[in-house]
Amino acid sequence: MGLVTPNPGTIFWMIIIFGIVLFILRKFAWKPILNALKDREESIANALNSADLARKEVEGLKADNEKIIAEARREKDVILKEAKEIKEKIIAEAKEKAGAETQKSIEQARQQIQSEKTAAINDIKKQVAELSVIIAEKVIKKELGNKGEQEKMVDGLIDEIKLN
Amino acid sequence: MWTLDKLDKTMLKTAKIFWIFLALSVISSVPTLAQHAEEHSAHAEESHGEGSHEEESFNAGEFVIEHVSDAHDWHIVSFGDIHISIPLPIIVYSKNPELHDGKSFYVFMSSKFHHGHEDYKGFRLSQTEENKGKIVELDEHGLEAGKPTDISITKTVAGILVSVVILIWVLLAVASSAKKNKGKAPSGLQNALEPIIVFIRDEVAKPAIGEKKYEKFMPFLLTVFFFILINNFMGLIPIPPFGANVTGNIAVTMVLALFTFAITTISGNKHYWKEIYNPDVPWWLKFPLPLMPIVELSGVITKPFVLMVRLFANMMAGHMIVTVFVSLIFIFASLFNAGVGLAASPISVAFSVFILMLDVLVSFIQAYVFTLLSALYFGMATADHH
Numbered sequence: 057m058g059l060v061t062p063n064p065g066t067i068f069w070m071i072i073i074f075g076i077v078l079f080i081l082r083k084f085a086w087k088p089i090l091n092a093l094k095d096r097e098e099s100i101a102n103a104l105n106s107a108d109l110a111r112k113e114v115e116g117l118k119a120d121n122e123k124i125i126a127e128a129r130r131e132k133d134v135i136l137k138e139a140k141e142i143k144e145k146i147i148a149e150a151k152e153k154a155g156a157e158t159q160k161s162i163e164q165a166r167q168q169i170q171s172e173k174t175a176a177i178n179d180i181k182k183q184v185a186e187l188s189v190i191i192a193e194k195v196i197k198k199e200l201g202n203k204g205e206q207e208k209m210v211d212g213l214i215d216e217i218k219l220n
Numbered sequence: 221m222w223t224l225d226k227l228d229k230t231m232l233k234t235a236k237i238f239w240i241f242l243a244l245s246v247i248s249s250v251p252t253l254a255q256h257a258e259e260h261s262a263h264a265e266e267s268h269g270e271g272s273h274e275e276e277s278f279n280a281g282e283f284v285i286e287h288v289s290d291a292h293d294w295h296i297v298s299f300g301d302i303h304i305s306i307p308l309p310i311i312v313y314s315k316n317p318e319l320h321d322g323k324s325f326y327v328f329m330s331s332k333f334h335h336g337h338e339d340y341k342g343f344r345l346s347q348t349e350e351n352k353g354k355i356v357e358l359d360e361h362g363l364e365a366g367k368p369t370d371i372s373i374t375k376t377v378a379g380i381l382v383s384v385v386i387l388i389w390v391l392l393a394v395a396s397s398a399k400k401n402k403g404k405a406p407s408g409l410q411n412a413l414e415p416i417i418v419f420i421r422d423e424v425a426k427p428a429i430g431e432k433k434y435e436k437f438m439p440f441l442l443t444v445f446f447f448i449l450i451n452n453f454m455g456l457i458p459i460p461p462f463g464a465n466v467t468g469n470i471a472v473t474m475v476l477a478l479f480t481f482a483i484t485t486i487s488g489n490k491h492y493w494k495e496i497y498n499p500d501v502p503w504w505l506k507f508p509l510p511l512m513p514i515v516e517l518s519g520v521i522t523k524p525f526v527l528m529v530r531l532f533a534n535m536m537a538g539h540m541i542v543t544v545f546v547s548l549i550f551i552f553a554s555l556f557n558a559g560v561g562l563a564a565s566p567i568s569v570a571f572s573v574f575i576l577m578l579d580v581l582v583s584f585i586q587a588y589v590f591t592l593l594s595a596l597y598f599g600m601a602t603a604d605h606h
Binding site: 061063065073074081085087090 | 289290369371372373374376377380381384387388391392394396402403406410413414417418435438439440442443474475479532
């Protein structure tokens with residue numbers, strides 16, 4: 057049947073025409089169109105990318121800021137804490153020192169008192185001894201006022217020596 | 221009320237289109253019928269002197285085939301015996317110059333044949349069953365002696381030329397606006413075509429061929445797609461310079477398929493040919509009888525063949541069905557009377573419109589399918605071994 061038999065003349069023209077069309081379109085139409093498409097897609101992709109980057113950068117900056125602030129806060133806390141500790145330490149030290157000083161002065165006072173006391177006692181002892189000697193002298197003077205008494209006593213003393 | 225009003229308007233519009241279409245089809249077809257009838261009667265009188273009953277009969281098959289086949293002139297309209305058509309150049313080369321005033325190469329317009337009623341320089345527009353509508357050579361006795369080499373600009377070739385001119389014009393305009401709008405938003409026609417181009421690139425070429433190699437095949441795929449699409453659409457418009465059945469012509473689809481075949485074969489890599497001549501199958505399928513290689517090799521031929529037939533058959537069928545539905549009117553008219561034919565006309569026109577709508581869809585689908593399958597074949601030819 058004629059419809060399904062390809063006509064050689066049509067084939068001939070079709071090859072020529074389609075070949076030329078393919079060549080022309082490839083060179084003057086598809087290349088610029090596809091290039092333009094690609095360029096546009098690339099530029100859009102680039103724009104999106106750079107926007108993304110910028111956003112990320114801003115986010116990074118924000119995060120950095122926050123980090124710095126947090127750091128500063130922490131440092132402040134640390135400093136405050138240290139200051140408090142130092143204060144407490146100083147107070148404690150001062151207290152301790154004061155205590156020690158007091159103790160020392162008390163001790164000193166005690167020692168002084170002790171030595172004073174000893175000195176006083178010694179003084180009293182000496183005076184008592186002197187007094188007793190004086191008293192003894194007076195007593196002896198009174199006792200040995202008469203001769204008999206003196207001889208009796210001498211005899212007593214000699215007896216004692218004999219026994220030895 | 222509003223909806224009713226709107227409905228009324230739509231119906232009115234539809235009805236208008238309906239009747240315009242009807243009038244057009246009647247105008248363009250009735251004379252053809254008359255012509256057929258006239259030919260028939262003349263023929264009948266010559267041969268057996270009778271056949272007045274044939275005068276009224278309508279040969280639907282002939283009518284349909286005539287509308288979908290190639291011709292040497294571009295018929296516009298006929299009124300009775302007056303045929304208005306665009307004559308097309310006839311280019312013939314004869315091996316027997318002695319039959320044609322000693323010259324073997326002839327270029328002349330088809331109007332010289334007066335619609336097949338006259339011979340010219342020993343050539344004739346054949347009216348016989350076998351060579352109907354073809355150019356034949358005549359011997360000394362005025363009998364058909366054979367066919368010369370015929371590279372005439374037929375209706376199909378003229379249709380191709382028209383479509384190609386439009387295609388190049390449109391695409392060059394798009395290209396120039398693409399150059400002008402570099403890096404900017406598209407505008408105008410560029411806006412309309414870019415989605416299609418992007419579709420072919422991203423949905424057809426890239427998945428079928430692969431991200432790395434698709435670029436090489438893009439010009440062919442796009443050209444084929446737009447060529448088929450524009451010719452499918454132009455074939456649906458029944459007024460010259462459109463309406464030539466280009467993509468429903470097997471020579472055209474054959475050349476398109478041959479291009480696909482040639483590109484596949486040229487770009488086929490080692491792996492592709494290895495899979496054909498030495499596929500990965502058990503050895504006894506290859507030796508001593510190379511069963512699989514034969515199957516694979518036939519596949520190489522079958523693929524473009526199927527491409528050719530699919531596009532041809534789809535478009536041809538679409539055109540045929542539309543004409544068949546239109547000719548239903550005249551079948552009824554010749555079977556019964558003109559009144560019945562007129563009564564049947566709304567139905568057949570409605571069906572024609574429906575089929576035309578379907579053909580619009582088919583136009584897209586066929587252009588897409590041809591492009592997609594071509595891309596798949598290219599993809600197969602360039603696939604890496606894995």
